[in-house]
Amino acid sequence: MKNKPNRFLTKSESYLIQFLFPKLENNFLDAISVQDMNEGMGSLYFPKINLSRNERYPISILNEILIKDLDGVDILITLFQDNSEDLFELDIWKVDFNKPSIIYSLEELKEALQIGTKSISL
Numbered sequence: 400m401k402n403k404p405n406r407f408l409t410k411s412e413s414y415l416i417q418f419l420f421p422k423l424e425n426n427f428l429d430a431i432s433v434q435d436m437n438e439g440m441g442s443l444y445f446p447k448i449n450l451s452r453n454e455r456y457p458i459s460i461l462n463e464i465l466i467k468d469l470d471g472v473d474i475l476i477t478l479f480q481d482n483s484e485d486l487f488e489l490d491i492w493k494v495d496f497n498k499p500s501i502i503y504s505l506e507e508l509k510e511a512l513q514i515g516t517k518s519i520s521l
Contacts (some may be wrong), residue, residue: 400473403434403435403436403437404434405432405434406432406433406434406435407429407431407432407448408428408429408431408433408443408507412433412443412489413425413429414430415476415489416428416478416486416489419461419464419476419489419520420438420461420462420465420478420486426504431486431510432438432445432446432450433445433489434446436488438494438495438512439498439500440491440494440499441487441491441498441499442491443476443488443489444488445485445486445487445488445489446451447481447483447485454490455481455482455483455487456478456481456482456487457479457481457487457488458479458480458481458482458484459478459479459480460477460478460480460486461478461479461480461486462477462478463475463476463477463478464476467501468493468498468499468500472486472493472494472495472497473493473494474491474492474494475490475491476489476490476492477489477490477492478490479481479495488493
């Protein structure tokens, strides 16, 4: 399967990653490149120069949250790091397998977590 081209994060994706992993600095997020994954739900792969995807694998979860999409359906969002402790993948899974419509600011993410959803910080 051919890799999709690299691109920079959208503002919404940057907010989401910053929310999941606040230790990352904004200037890092502004410069990071990602690849859209082929599953259609908005998941992202963080490519690494000089290493193929086959040489990397997820080793741990940095953070995971369960939030409601605009239509009320649950979305599980997980940020993984790889075997070199670098960002590996942002996995987004809507439980009804439809494409999520989430476009949140940091404040909206905090509010979404306060209304019956939960954060699982590891």
